[in-house]
Amino acid sequence: MSLASFLKSRLVPAELDQHINRIRKPIGSLGYDPWGYNNEAMKYGLSLTKQIYEKYFRVQAHGVENIPAEGPVLIIANHSGQLPIDGLLIGYALASREKDARIPRAMIERFFPTVPWLGNLLNEVGAVLGDPVNCAKMLANNEAVIVFPEGIRGSGKLYHDRYQLKRFGNGFMHLAMKYKAPIVPVGVVGCEETIPAIANIKPLAKALGIPYAPVAMPVVLPAKVHLNFGAPMYFDDLEIPEEKVTERVEKVKAEISRLIDKGLSERKRLF
Amino acid sequence: MSEQRRPHILITGAAGALAQKVIEQLRDTCDLVAVDFREQVYLGDDIPSYCIDFNKRVFEDLFRRYEFDGVIHMGRIMSSQLTRMRRYNANVLGTQKLLDLSHKYGIKRVVVLSTFHVYGAVAYNPALIDEAAPLKSAGLSADLIDSVELENLANIYLWRYPELNITILRPCNIVGPGVRNTISTLLASERAPVLAGFSPMMQFIHIDDMADAIVLAYKKPTRGVYNVAPQDWVAYQHALKLCGCKRIQVPSIPPMVPKMILGTLKLKSFPSYLMAFFKYPVVIDGRAFANEFGFEPKRPLKEIFRFYRENKRPL
Numbered sequence: 296m297s298l299a300s301f302l303k304s305r306l307v308p309a310e311l312d313q314h315i316n317r318i319r320k321p322i323g324s325l326g327y328d329p330w331g332y333n334n335e336a337m338k339y340g341l342s343l344t345k346q347i348y349e350k351y352f353r354v355q356a357h358g359v360e361n362i363p364a365e366g367p368v369l370i371i372a373n374h375s376g377q378l379p380i381d382g383l384l385i386g387y388a389l390a391s392r393e394k395d396a397r398i399p400r401a402m403i404e405r406f407f408p409t410v411p412w413l414g415n416l417l418n419e420v421g422a423v424l425g426d427p428v429n430c431a432k433m434l435a436n437n438e439a440v441i442v443f444p445e446g447i448r449g450s451g452k453l454y455h456d457r458y459q460l461k462r463f464g465n466g467f468m469h470l471a472m473k474y475k476a477p478i479v480p481v482g483v484v485g486c487e488e489t490i491p492a493i494a495n496i497k498p499l500a501k502a503l504g505i506p507y508a509p510v511a512m513p514v515v516l517p518a519k520v521h522l523n524f525g526a527p528m529y530f531d532d533l534e535i536p537e538e539k540v541t542e543r544v545e546k547v548k549a550e551i552s553r554l555i556d557k558g559l560s561e562r563k564r565l566f
Numbered sequence: 567m568s569e570q571r572r573p574h575i576l577i578t579g580a581a582g583a584l585a586q587k588v589i590e591q592l593r594d595t596c597d598l599v600a601v602d603f604r605e606q607v608y609l610g611d612d613i614p615s616y617c618i619d620f621n622k623r624v625f626e627d628l629f630r631r632y633e634f635d636g637v638i639h640m641g642r643i644m645s646s647q648l649t650r651m652r653r654y655n656a657n658v659l660g661t662q663k664l665l666d667l668s669h670k671y672g673i674k675r676v677v678v679l680s681t682f683h684v685y686g687a688v689a690y691n692p693a694l695i696d697e698a699a700p701l702k703s704a705g706l707s708a709d710l711i712d713s714v715e716l717e718n719l720a721n722i723y724l725w726r727y728p729e730l731n732i733t734i735l736r737p738c739n740i741v742g743p744g745v746r747n748t749i750s751t752l753l754a755s756e757r758a759p760v761l762a763g764f765s766p767m768m769q770f771i772h773i774d775d776m777a778d779a780i781v782l783a784y785k786k787p788t789r790g791v792y793n794v795a796p797q798d799w800v801a802y803q804h805a806l807k808l809c810g811c812k813r814i815q816v817p818s819i820p821p822m823v824p825k826m827i828l829g830t831l832k833l834k835s836f837p838s839y840l841m842a843f844f845k846y847p848v849v850i851d852g853r854a855f856a857n858e859f860g861f862e863p864k865r866p867l868k869e870i871f872r873f874y875r876e877n878k879r880p881l
Contacts, residue, residue, distance in 0.1 A: 323798035324866050325808075329693040329849045331767045331801065408689040408846065411763020411818050415801070418767075428692035432851075 307338045315341065318396050321436055330400070330429065331418030337398065340420035344387045351517050352380075352485065355561075356388040358524035364395035367434040367476035368527070369467055370441045373460055373551055374449030376486035377509050379403065379422075382441055385481055386421065388522055389439065399439040402430060404447060406506055427466055434474035442467045444544070451507035454491035458484075458555055460548055465537070468530070468544050477527035480547055482554025485520030488565050518565055521558040525550050572597045575784075576634045578641030578664070580615060581607045583744030584679075585640045587777035589613065592784075599632050601625075603641060603656055620660035629671040636675035637668050638784060642716060644747055645683075645709045646834055657712040658719060665723045668730055676732045677783050678720045682769075682793065682850050684713050684736060687842035693767070694851040697736070697791045707839035717791075724789060731787040735779065738795035738850055741870055742773035743877075751835040753874040758811040759836045759844075761818040765803035766847035769795040772865035782859045795852035796863040802844060805867075809874035818845070 303312075315338050326334040348354050362368055372385060382401040389399050402425035408414045423429050425446075433440050443449055448461035471478050492509035500508040528550065530543055573596045579585045580600030589598055589609060598613045606617035614632075618625055620641075628634075639661065643653050661678075668676055685695050686702030701717065703710045717734060724732040739749045749770075752758045771779075771794065779794045806813055817823050828838035836844070855861055 323800070324868060325798070325800045325804065327767065327799045327801060327804075329767065329799050331693075331799075331847065333801075405690055411761075413763075415763070415765050424690065424692065426690065426692040432692070432694050 303338070307342045311342055311345070312338055314391075314396065315398075318390070318398055320398060330423045330433070331415065332398075332400070332421050333419040336416075336419035337421065341387065341390060344383055345391070348384055348387045348391075352384065352489075352520040354384055354388065354520045354522060356522040356524070358526075359388045359392050359522070360394070361524045361526055362389055362397070362439060362479050363477060363527065364397075365437065367437050367474050368439045369434070369471050369476050369478045370399060370439060370481060371467060371478050371547055371551065372441065372443055372481035372483050373458075373555060374443035374445045375452065375457070375483065376488075377450060377490040377492055377507075377511065378515070379450065380489055380515070381483045381486045382422070382443070384486075384520055385441055385483070385522060388524075397439045399441050400433055401441040402443070404506060406504070409504075427470065430467075430470050431474065434470060434476050447506040451495060451509065453495065453509075454487070454493060457487035458559065460552055463544050463548050465540050465544050468540050468547070472530050472532045472540075475532060477529050478547055479527050480525040480550040480554060482523040482525070482551050482556075482558050483520065484523075484555055484558030484562055485518045488518035489515050491516070516566070519562065521561055523554040523558050525554050573635045574599070574632050576601065576628065576632070576637045578602070578620075578637070578639045579679075580609065580641075581605050582640060583746065584740060584773055584776060584780075585638075586744075587773055588638060588640070588780050591777055591781045597632075599628060599634070601628070601641070603643070603660070619656070620663045621655065625663065626667055629667050634668075634671065634673055636677075636784060637664065637673055638677045638679075638780060639664060640679040640780075642679060642681070642713070645713065645839060646748060646837060650708060650712070654712045654715070658715045661716050662719055665719070665730070665732075669723070669727050672729075674729070674731060675784060675787050676730050677780060678716075678732060678734045679780070680717050680720070680734050680736045681713055682736050682738050682795070682848055683710055683840075683843070684717050685848050685850065686710070687766070687846040687848050689846050691846060691848055693847065693849040695793070695849065696851045697793055697854060706842050709837075709839035721791070724791075728789065731789055733783050733789060734791045735783060735855070736791065736793050736850065737776055737779070738769035738771055738793075738852070740773055740776050741770045741874075742865075743873060745773050748835055748837065748840060753805065753809045753811065753871070754877065755811060755835060756878060757814050758806050759814045759816050759833065760803050760806065761824055761841070761845050762815040763818055764845045765801040766843070766845060767799050767849050768802050768805060768847070769799055769849060770805070770867060770870055771796055771863060772870050775863040775865055778864075779855070779859070779861050782861055783855075786859055788858055792855035792858065793850040793852045794855050794861070795850050797852070798867050799849060800867055805871065808868075808871040810878060
């Protein structure tokens with residue numbers, strides 16, 4: 296126990312410790328929630344992410360205050376860069392904001408729970424299997440949920456396709472409507488350049504049981520990342536045909552596209 | 567009516583620790599009859615106790631003699647006991663016999679104890695599984711089929727004979743003093759196996775709380791299927807740590823490896839057919855039961871784990 300507390304004192308700044316303790320979370324008596332989130336693990340996670348966020352990617356976030364202070368909210372963003380670094384950075388931006396910080400949940404690929412250590416680790420810092428039931432239950436729990444509607448179509452895309460939005464699934468819109476959750480669109484710029492991939496070896500991915508096997512340099516490049524959070528978008532919960540839902544999804548997609556363009560114009564250089 | 571007749575209740579699985587807790591709670595107000603297929607247990611002079619196979623004809627005599635009002639069916643043979651065939655006969659056919667007799671003799675209340683194992687531990691399980699979720703367990707292992715079949719059967723009778731007022735309870739891991747199931751054996755042991763890199767979220771309910779839940783359920787005749795679990799969660803490996811168990815890492819990938827290892831070792835406390843439950847979470851949502859029956863667990867996880875930590879040596 297003494298070693299654990301010593302390590303914690305060295306790794307987790309007291310300020311951050313208090314910051315996380317202040318954020319209200321529906322957790323049980325041992326610090327866990329039903330999806331495996333753990334308050335103590337989160338402290339280490341955030342301390343590490345702080346370095347990555349501030350020193351490595353030197354993230355510039357605009358409009359993070361657009362995320363409501365409470366109640367269910369869906370944070371919808373473009374996905375890129377092979378690894379879910381974008382989710383990590385968006386999550387940190389919200390968890391570290393001065394006023395009304397929240398610990399968001401990210402919906403992750405179905406492949407992660409089958410990976411030893413990594414699957415549990417991701418759960419402990421708030422990532423959750425991307426299942427519609429999970430998302431619905433979390434919105435009912437008033438959580439802020441990060442969703443990448445492009446899924447692996449977005450994260451696995453190659454460098455020459457950068458900043459082109461792939462097809463968005465409609466699932467998030469149905470959930471937003473059902474749970475009256477506002478949608479906060481986010482444009483992520485910079486993550487495309489972190490792991491530029493030139494090809495995807497599909498047979499290898501299939502053999503390994505992973506979503507894609509990119510041909511890329513085995514390093515994560517320190518590209519400067521810009522996050523632009525848009526104004527919350529509200530949608531009513533009327534019964535509408537699927538094509539109308541798709542129209543609403545396109546609206547969100549257009550807004551994200553606009554936010555990406557904004558980020559690209561703000562960006563002075565890649566690194 | 568001159569004098570209020572005390573309710574007559576048949577309790578199955580009487581040799582189990584849980585059944586004895588339930589009997590303890592009901593014996594002052596009800597006339598109980600206890601049966602168990604394994605052994606005859608002495609429960610005091612006021613409670614007739616039988617060692618009986620439900621599939622034998624003499625079982626019906628109990629219904630004739632005691633004029634039961636209700637049945638609490640806890641006599642499910644756990645997957646670690648007997649052979650698959652005998653378990654099927656006892657759990658599925660035996661339960662059918664029990665329900666048929668209950669119908670024939672006009673029983674007005676039946677509570678069936680099932681298990682959360684019926685949901686099955688698969689990687690793609692969402693958390694807070696509710697009662698309407700599909701039962702995936704039969705696809706995981708032939709050793710869990712009888713648990714699912716028992717549920718199916720109880721469900722069919724639930725709808726076909728509404729007057730039986732069947733309630734099926736699916737509790738999370740039942741633990742505490744006297745409990746002899748797999749998870750309780752693990753928590754009580756000095757060393758417990760874990761699959762390297764996997765520490766699924768688990769839920770535990772204290773045996774006394776579970777007995778409370780069963781008694782509450784018996785007293786309010788609301789039909790249906792209900793999960794029973796407290797609103798508290800802990801990762802498996804963390805639970806072992808809190809119980810003072812040393813963790814033995816079993817290689818977990820590729821999935822064939824642990825299956826082979828456990829298949830060879832044939833550990834009673836870590837059987838290969840339950841392997842998935844130590845790998846992937848099955849977190850159930852117990853809120854519907856809590857709301858309907860006004861149930862509130864009283865023993866926190868810390869208290870449960872303290873018991874196991876302080877009783878490492880078998881009593």
